[in-house]
Amino acid sequence: MNAGDAREPAARAAGPRALPYGPAAPSGPADPPFPGGAARVYRPANAADTLTAHDRSARGDAARWEPLGMAVTPVLDLRGIDKSFGSVKVLHDIAFSAYPGEVTALVGDNGAGKTTLVKCIGGIHSPDAGEYRFEGRPVRLGSPRDAAALGIEVVHQDLALCENLDIVQNLFLGREQRRGIALDESGMEELARRTLSGLSVRTMGSVRQKISTLSGGQRQTVAIARAVLWDSKLVVLDEPAAALGVAQTQQVLEIVRRLADKGLAVVLISHNMNDVFAVSDRIAALYLGRMVAQVRTADVTHRQVVELITSGVSGDLGLRR
Amino acid sequence: MSTDLPEGKETAVKLADSDFAADRREHDVRSALLDYWGRIRAGELGALPAILGLAALIVLFFALRPNTFLSNQNIANLCTQALPIVILAMGLVFVLLLGEIDLSAGVASGVCAAVMAKLIADSGQPWYVAVISALAVGVVIGTAIGWLVAVVRIPSFVVSLAFFLGIQGITLRLIGDGGTVPVRDDFIVALANKNMPVWLGWTLAAVCAVGYAATQLLRWRRQQARNLHSRPVELVVAQSVVVAGALLLGTYLLSQDRAASPLIFLGGVPWGVPLVGVLLIVCTFVLARTPYGRHIYAVGGNAEAARRAGINVTRIRISVFIIASGFAAVSGIVAASRLNSVTPDAGGGNTLLYAVGAAVIGGTSLFGGRGKARDAVLGGLVIAIIDNGLGLLGTKAYLSFLITGIVLLFAASIDALARRRRSNTGR
Numbered sequence: 001m002n003a004g005d006a007r008e009p010a011a012r013a014a015g016p017r018a019l020p021y022g023p024a025a026p027s028g029p030a031d032p033p034f035p036g037g038a039a040r041v042y043r044p045a046n047a048a049d050t051l052t053a054h055d056r057s058a059r060g061d062a063a064r065w066e067p068l069g070m071a072v073t074p075v076l077d078l079r080g081i082d083k084s085f086g087s088v089k090v091l092h093d094i095a096f097s098a099y100p101g102e103v104t105a106l107v108g109d110n111g112a113g114k115t116t117l118v119k120c121i122g123g124i125h126s127p128d129a130g131e132y133r134f135e136g137r138p139v140r141l142g143s144p145r146d147a148a149a150l151g152i153e154v155v156h157q158d159l160a161l162c163e164n165l166d167i168v169q170n171l172f173l174g175r176e177q178r179r180g181i182a183l184d185e186s187g188m189e190e191l192a193r194r195t196l197s198g199l200s201v202r203t204m205g206s207v208r209q210k211i212s213t214l215s216g217g218q219r220q221t222v223a224i225a226r227a228v229l230w231d232s233k234l235v236v237l238d239e240p241a242a243a244l245g246v247a248q249t250q251q252v253l254e255i256v257r258r259l260a261d262k263g264l265a266v267v268l269i270s271h272n273m274n275d276v277f278a279v280s281d282r283i284a285a286l287y288l289g290r291m292v293a294q295v296r297t298a299d300v301t302h303r304q305v306v307e308l309i310t311s312g313v314s315g316d317l318g319l320r321r
Numbered sequence: 322m323s324t325d326l327p328e329g330k331e332t333a334v335k336l337a338d339s340d341f342a343a344d345r346r347e348h349d350v351r352s353a354l355l356d357y358w359g360r361i362r363a364g365e366l367g368a369l370p371a372i373l374g375l376a377a378l379i380v381l382f383f384a385l386r387p388n389t390f391l392s393n394q395n396i397a398n399l400c401t402q403a404l405p406i407v408i409l410a411m412g413l414v415f416v417l418l419l420g421e422i423d424l425s426a427g428v429a430s431g432v433c434a435a436v437m438a439k440l441i442a443d444s445g446q447p448w449y450v451a452v453i454s455a456l457a458v459g460v461v462i463g464t465a466i467g468w469l470v471a472v473v474r475i476p477s478f479v480v481s482l483a484f485f486l487g488i489q490g491i492t493l494r495l496i497g498d499g500g501t502v503p504v505r506d507d508f509i510v511a512l513a514n515k516n517m518p519v520w521l522g523w524t525l526a527a528v529c530a531v532g533y534a535a536t537q538l539l540r541w542r543r544q545q546a547r548n549l550h551s552r553p554v555e556l557v558v559a560q561s562v563v564v565a566g567a568l569l570l571g572t573y574l575l576s577q578d579r580a581a582s583p584l585i586f587l588g589g590v591p592w593g594v595p596l597v598g599v600l601l602i603v604c605t606f607v608l609a610r611t612p613y614g615r616h617i618y619a620v621g622g623n624a625e626a627a628r629r630a631g632i633n634v635t636r637i638r639i640s641v642f643i644i645a646s647g648f649a650a651v652s653g654i655v656a657a658s659r660l661n662s663v664t665p666d667a668g669g670g671n672t673l674l675y676a677v678g679a680a681v682i683g684g685t686s687l688f689g690g691r692g693k694a695r696d697a698v699l700g701g702l703v704i705a706i707i708d709n710g711l712g713l714l715g716t717k718a719y720l721s722f723l724i725t726g727i728v729l730l731f732a733a734s735i736d737a738l739a740r741r742r743r744s745n746t747g748r
């Protein structure tokens with residue numbers, strides 16, 4: 001593992017157009033340029049069930065979908081992951097894959113083990129057993145820094161921000177740009193402002209505000225911005241929309257979709273089935289620490305997923321009895 | 322924003338207009354001062370308590386001892402009295418920034434001074450060998466404490482309390498009960514007892530004043546050029562003028578003749594002052610402008626977030642204890658220079674309380690994540706003035722202890738109250 005291979009922020013690596021969303025879009029959701037095509041409007045609640053399948057074939061995306069684990073190499077491929085805390089076994093023999101250009105939704109009830117799995121992916125916990133493959137190569141993560149060096153970004157459920165630092169300082173924490181031995185404050189401030197404008201963050205007075213002065217949703221946006229600022233390959237978001245208002249949730253879903261359309265693998269954890277069906281390409285369901293199904297979103301219905309979450313089985317999907 | 326937008330887009334534009342409005346808004350002096358006032362009311366006190374405290378104490382002691390307190394002689398005395406406190410406190414700021422404490426820093430300064438004095442007096446080593454050895458002892462102590470705190474995860478309070486006792490034993494063993502090691506080396510003695518030539522003092526003060534103003538103005542220009550968050554230029558200039566004024570006033574006061582006899586001239590800035598100046602500049606730079614300093618604040622603010630951001634929290638924790646003990650060694654050497662000797666109780670008594678008090682009075686929070694190197698200087702001056710003033714008043718020892726204890730509690734209460742205020746107002 002080459003942990004020293006710290007990545008440059010996107011804007012450095014690829015010049016001006018490397019910002020995730022292009023230049024600051026002055027308007028709200030209608031405007032930002034989607035690399036994948038026309039702006040998508042996400043269906044409001046309870047329409048999702050019936051719409052998604054058509055929606056997707058209409059997009060012409062369906063052709064990209066291969067049978068699980070076949071032609072396309074998954075960016076992330078986990079096999080047989082076990083994790084225990086003391087005598088409590090939280091994850092049992094988990095298999096999980098995330099594919100480039102796709103949003104994989106990870107669903108499951110409270111305490112199912114989603115966050116624990118994410119922490120294993122992000123190098124915060126190390127699994128007790130199992131195989132961790134990244135872009136086909138087996139890797140072993142010793143720390144979050146290793147994960148970041150590979151190109152894995154995680155937005156944690158309990159926001160990992162330092163309240164005593166300001167927005168810019170948090171965005172670049174651990175990966176500060178420098179000029180000589182000193183910090184390149186102005187460079188970081190500029191890049192931070194562009195990224196946040198690209199995320200259409202409103203109501204923030206200043207990028208030099210301390211995190212402690214921000215609202216929960218604003219903090220969440222900063223945490224997301226932190227993850228998309230870098231030129232990563234896999235972005236994992238653990239309930240990113242939990243604290244967000246309607247418009248901001250919409251924005252986060254758009255970001256999620258845009259990241260995937262750029263070719264990144266995205267893992268989204270959410271308890272909101274409408275959100276899941278609106279953006280995801282695949283759904284992985286956890287039930288009491290077991291992976292009960294990993295299916296294409298187009299192949300399942302709202303009800304089936306809810307059954308998988310609550311009982312671990314749905315028809316011929318899920319746990320064998 | 323142009324006005325020829327299609328219907329319906331206008332609201333969106335208006336909303337987007339509020340993005341970072343405060344960054345784009347032209348700051349004038351009024352709005353900047355209002356911001357400052359808002360921050361103070363929200364519990365971000367900064368250097369204010371220390372500066373008010375300094376002013377109040379100077380007025381108080383001047384009223385009580387008009388002849389002696391502000392005499393040329395006493396001002397220089399006060400200055401050298403503050404040196405060891407300031408240096409010790411500056412090292413402690415690093416530890417306090419992590420929300421940890423090093424109770425052994427005071428006695429560590431004592432044992433380092435003892436090592437230095439013994440090497441010169443008993444083994445006849447040159448001063449630099451002695452000084453380097455003292456620093457090495459400090460680094461070893463800091464590494465040991467840091468390792469126990471960061472790797473074994475014993476609370477720093479307990480580890481450093483154990484070291485506080487243990488190190489006193491070592492100093493006693495080195496010097497012997499009731500013994501004294503004299504310090505006669507010219508270089509060491511000069512630190513706190515000799516003065517720079519008057520012209521050199523003025524030159525240094527002028528260079529520092531100009532350098533400070535230049536860095537502030539250059540930063541302001543860079544921020545302006547790149548359209549970044551900046552303060553109004555009037556405030557930048559005013560701040561530079563105040564700092565220059567303080568530097569020049571200090572130099573003026575210390576350049577006065579303070580010899581008891583009219584036949585000789587005794588004046589100039591003590592050599593220890595530029596030493597503290599260099600430490601202050603280096604520490605300020607490290608804390609505010611380097612990734613390492615940023616990581617210290619991050620670990621102090623939220624260690625788990627820092628860890629997830631890929632910061633090596635263990636290494637940061639160990640390093641701050643090394644810095645604190647290293648600074649303790651320097652402080653011990655300066656204290657030994659001032660007293661011309663080292664005794665077994667060097668660095669004991671209220672040394673550590675003075676240093677912690679100095680950092681906290683200066684504005685460093687005991688809860689971690691907030692503080693600056695300059696806090697040590699401001700707070701150290703406050704403490705030195707209290708110590709010096711009480712001495713001039715001839716206060717009984719028991720009373721001095723009581724008063725110092727109360728001052729420390731008072732400073733810690735301000736810190737705790739300001740913190741509560743901040744969390745109430747969401748800062």
Ligand SMILES: Nc1ncnc2c1ncn2[C@@H]1O[C@H](COP(=O)(O)OP(=O)(O)OP(=O)(O)O)[C@@H](O)[C@H]1O
Pocket residue numbers: 085088090108109110111112113114115116117157
């Ligand atoms: N550090 C820990 N020590 C002991 N048990 C833990 C620890 N972290 C998680 N657990 C347990 O592991 C199980 C799964 O927790 P996890 O946080 O992964 O759930 P989750 O699926 O993210 O739930 P939610 O939807 O509520 O966020 C829970 O039963 C929890 O009690």
Ligand SMILES: [Mg+2]
Pocket residue numbers: 114115116157238
């Ligand atoms: Mg969770």
